[in-house]
Amino acid sequence: MRSTEQLRVLVEEYLDELALTPELHGQAESVRYALVGGKRVRAVISLATVEAAGVDAEAGLPAAAALELVHAFSLVHDDLPALDNDAERRGRPSVWAQHGEAVAVLAGDALLAEAFRLALSYHVPQVGRELAQATLGMIGGQYLDITGSAPDEATLHKLKTGCLFAAAVGTALWVAGVPEREQAPWRAFGDELGLLFQIVDDILDGDGYVLAHGEGGARALADEAAARARERLAHVPADTSTLVDIVAGLSTRTS
Amino acid sequence: MRSTEQLRVLVEEYLDELALTPELHGQAESVRYALVGGKRVRAVISLATVEAAGVDAEAGLPAAAALELVHAFSLVHDDLPALDNDAERRGRPSVWAQHGEAVAVLAGDALLAEAFRLALSYHVPQVGRELAQATLGMIGGQYLDITGSAPDEATLHKLKTGCLFAAAVGTALWVAGVPEREQAPWRAFGDELGLLFQIVDDILDGDGYVLAHGEGGARALADEAAARARERLAHVPADTSTLVDIVAGLSTRTS
Numbered sequence: 001m002r003s004t005e006q007l008r009v010l011v012e013e014y015l016d017e018l019a020l021t022p023e024l025h026g027q028a029e030s031v032r033y034a035l036v037g038g039k040r041v042r043a044v045i046s047l048a049t050v051e052a053a054g055v056d057a058e059a060g061l062p063a064a065a066a067l068e069l070v071h072a073f074s075l076v077h078d079d080l081p082a083l084d085n086d087a088e089r090r091g092r093p094s095v096w097a098q099h100g101e102a103v104a105v106l107a108g109d110a111l112l113a114e115a116f117r118l119a120l121s122y123h124v125p126q127v128g129r130e131l132a133q134a135t136l137g138m139i140g141g142q143y144l145d146i147t148g149s150a151p152d153e154a155t156l157h158k159l160k161t162g163c164l165f166a167a168a169v170g171t172a173l174w175v176a177g178v179p180e181r182e183q184a185p186w187r188a189f190g191d192e193l194g195l196l197f198q199i200v201d202d203i204l205d206g207d208g209y210v211l212a213h214g215e216g217g218a219r220a221l222a223d224e225a226a227a228r229a230r231e232r233l234a235h236v237p238a239d240t241s242t243l244v245d246i247v248a249g250l251s252t253r254t255s
Numbered sequence: 256m257r258s259t260e261q262l263r264v265l266v267e268e269y270l271d272e273l274a275l276t277p278e279l280h281g282q283a284e285s286v287r288y289a290l291v292g293g294k295r296v297r298a299v300i301s302l303a304t305v306e307a308a309g310v311d312a313e314a315g316l317p318a319a320a321a322l323e324l325v326h327a328f329s330l331v332h333d334d335l336p337a338l339d340n341d342a343e344r345r346g347r348p349s350v351w352a353q354h355g356e357a358v359a360v361l362a363g364d365a366l367l368a369e370a371f372r373l374a375l376s377y378h379v380p381q382v383g384r385e386l387a388q389a390t391l392g393m394i395g396g397q398y399l400d401i402t403g404s405a406p407d408e409a410t411l412h413k414l415k416t417g418c419l420f421a422a423a424v425g426t427a428l429w430v431a432g433v434p435e436r437e438q439a440p441w442r443a444f445g446d447e448l449g450l451l452f453q454i455v456d457d458i459l460d461g462d463g464y465v466l467a468h469g470e471g472g473a474r475a476l477a478d479e480a481a482a483r484a485r486e487r488l489a490h491v492p493a494d495t496s497t498l499v500d501i502v503a504g505l506s507t508r509t510s
Binding site: 139 | 278279281337356357360361369380383387388391398401
């Protein structure tokens with residue numbers, strides 16, 4: 001069972017060496033720019049799930065990379081002037097600030113299409129199906145966010161963040177060949193991760209859950225989410241030690 | 256063998272009744288707006304290919320609709336102020352002019368993700384693979400166009416237009432279960448359609464090929480492309496009568 005750091009290095013190397021579609025021509029430069037940095041949390045969850053299910057993490061690399069590409073796609077488009085108007089991302093100019101708005105729109109498009117190309121490298125369509133469903137949920141969440149029309153905080157975060165975390169576990173189950181009838185306990189675990197990630201994100205940024213519940217309240221909510229995730233893992237019939245480490249890491253991270 | 260008009264009505268009804276992912280919430284409105292109008296050329300080619308290959312056109316509807324969604328995605332993003340800055344499309348305000356830039360970015364994203372959801376409703380991943388490859392080619396073509404960096408006219412049009420026409424035939428072959436070793440003559444036909452469509456488009460708009468070759472020169476090039484497409488069809492061992500009609504229709508269309 002590899003450590004989260006070993007899995008992170010594995011996905012980082014895979015993304016570094018990823019061959020983009022040649023037909024992208026010069027557009028590839030902004031796609032690579034958008035892929036630099038990031039903690040690779042979603043990919044590591046996916047690879048750790050593949051390993052916990054008894055399959056080599058290497059088999060999960062295209063799906064794990066696809067998750068990171070979808071995440072990067074969402075950041076590139078969300079940062080656009082017409083949406084969140086963020087000129088900075090991960091301590092550097094965001095894609096539109098560096099490459100211009102037109103190329104940034106296309107960079108997001110290319111990241112999404114490359115993500116599906118990777119997800120479709122598997123023999124079964126289910127990996128791609130999970131990714132399409134999660135992507136549509138994220139888009140719906142972003143719509144609710146920018147239009148201020150979310151029915152409540154939980155719905156918003158479930159869509160904007162939770163979908164892709166759930167898909168990190170879901171895609172891994174198909175990669176590892178876990179039969180559908182045995183997937184429920186794994187998925188129950190995956191469903192808890194997005195909320196945990198989001199609350200801790202808000203604690204680090206001092207917004208969202210902190211504004212609504214105070215810092216102590218948000219910390220308590222994060223601890224409850226982590227406890228639920230560990231409780232769910234206890235029902236997964238496998239060596240989930242690395243997944244337990246991931247929950248601890250998500251709960252106590254400082255960046 | 257159904258006529259092109261019967262196939263067009265079939266895909267129109269399918270798109271009208273298409274259930275979008277509920278998680279899109281209010282974003283769905285702009286997605287539907289973007290799908291109104293259009294000649295459904297790519298979808299009809301795909302359905303006619305499915306029928307020529309001996310399978311009911313109905314089986315091809317999700318793939319045919321996916322092609323139209325990818326086409327609509329490309330129009331919505333290309334029309335954005337940062338790209339072609341077109342405020343009108345099909346005689347109505349373009350999506351950004353009607354719904355605002357932010358929602359238009361998300362509408363294009365949602366169309367692309369819904370297209371993959373449809374393509375992934377098949378049991379084999381190849382339908383989605385064709386779509387991903389064509390989408391990446393289109394994005395590369397749009398990059399070459401807006402940056403003025405295309406090596407030549409042929410490369411540009413092959414990417415911007417040809418890829419998706421070729422995919423209309425390619426996806427249909429997988430839907431119809433045509434074995435890979437028998438696909439070559441069909442694909443040779445599909446490769447001719449994009450160029451024919453593009454030249455006639457330029458004749459109708461008085462730009463592109465007309466500027467480069469004069470109206471007579473462009474007409475001659477269109478006739479040659481149509482002749483090559485018919486010649487390719489002659490090598491396809493099937494009843495290709497509707498596909499022959501499509502070539503005639505593409506060649507002589509007036510809108």
